[in-house]
Amino acid sequence: xxxxxxxxxxxxxxxxxxxxxxxxxxxxxxxxxxxxxxxxxxxxxxxxxxxxxxxxxxxxxxxxxxxxxxxxxxxxxxxxxxxxxxxxxxxxxxxxxxxxxxxxxxxxxxxxxxxx
Amino acid sequence: xxxxxxxxxxxxxxxxxxxxxxxxxxxxxxxxxxxxxxxxxxxxxxxxxxxxxxxxxxxxxxxxxxxxxxxxxxxxxxxxxxxxxxxxxxxxxxxxxxxxxxxxxxxxxxxxxx
Numbered sequence: 001x002x003x004x005x006x007x008x009x010x011x012x013x014x015x016x017x018x019x020x021x022x023x024x025x026x027x028x029x030x031x032x033x034x035x036x037x038x039x040x041x042x043x044x045x046x047x048x049x050x051x052x053x054x055x056x057x058x059x060x061x062x063x064x065x066x067x068x069x070x071x072x073x074x075x076x077x078x079x080x081x082x083x084x085x086x087x088x089x090x091x092x093x094x095x096x097x098x099x100x101x102x103x104x105x106x107x108x109x110x111x112x113x114x115x116x
Numbered sequence: 117x118x119x120x121x122x123x124x125x126x127x128x129x130x131x132x133x134x135x136x137x138x139x140x141x142x143x144x145x146x147x148x149x150x151x152x153x154x155x156x157x158x159x160x161x162x163x164x165x166x167x168x169x170x171x172x173x174x175x176x177x178x179x180x181x182x183x184x185x186x187x188x189x190x191x192x193x194x195x196x197x198x199x200x201x202x203x204x205x206x207x208x209x210x211x212x213x214x215x216x217x218x219x220x221x222x223x224x225x226x227x228x229x230x
Contacts, residue, residue, distance in 0.1 A: 004158075009156075031215065032215065033215045033216050035218060037221075042223070043204075043223050043224045044221050044222065044223045044224065045159075045206065045208075045219075045221040046221075047218040047219070047220070050216060050218055052215075052216060091158060091159070095215045095216075095217075096215060097215065104149075104161060104219070106158040106159040106160075107158055108156055108157060108158040109158055
């Protein structure tokens with residue numbers, strides 16, 4: 001069965017600290033995609049990054065970086081030098097063809113609070 | 117640059133009332149989705165439409181119906197609202213229903229059923 005686990009319900013950090021959001025997934029498919037979305041207080045979900053199961057290269061985009069490790073089924077997200085504007089709920093998601101049908105599974109989200 | 121537009125943004129219903137949530141996208145996307153977001157449960161897929169003229173059930177379809185009115189619009193209907201359907205509802209779209217497509221979300225509709 002497909003599953004996405006974000007064990008950290010809420011994290012609080014002080015501005016300029018680094019923070020890592022964990023995401024662990026389960027799938028039986030060999031081809032799948034992983035995503036991160038940000039949900040700021042305004043409510044809409046914003047796509048941040050996509051990674052396919054055959055590409056384990058880490059990615060850096062400004063202060064954001066992602067570490068994909070198939071050996072541990074993890075796709076973790078690090079924010080360097082956090083800012084108050086990073087305060088949001090972050091969702092990890094998995095898409096695969098589980099059981100022959102399209103599946104897009106979200107984790108339960110991690111609420112990040114960055115304090116000034 | 118509207119993207120995905122949902123109406124209304126807020127609604128309060130009484131148990132047993134019916135309601136249609138509207139969603140429209142202006143990105144010429146083929147696929148559209150309805151999710152509900154509940155505390156501690158993330159987003160769960162209610163229904164999706166891979167293309168105009170098709171709809172399929174997601175994880176939690178019971179109590180809901182959908183209509184893909186045209187390529188732009190995808191509505192969600194609650195025929196007889198129940199308190200368990202109190203939630204925040206999100207509409208999303210993507211170019212296609214394929215594994216690698218990110219989804220673009222609306223701002224959500226906060227629905228309370230008394």
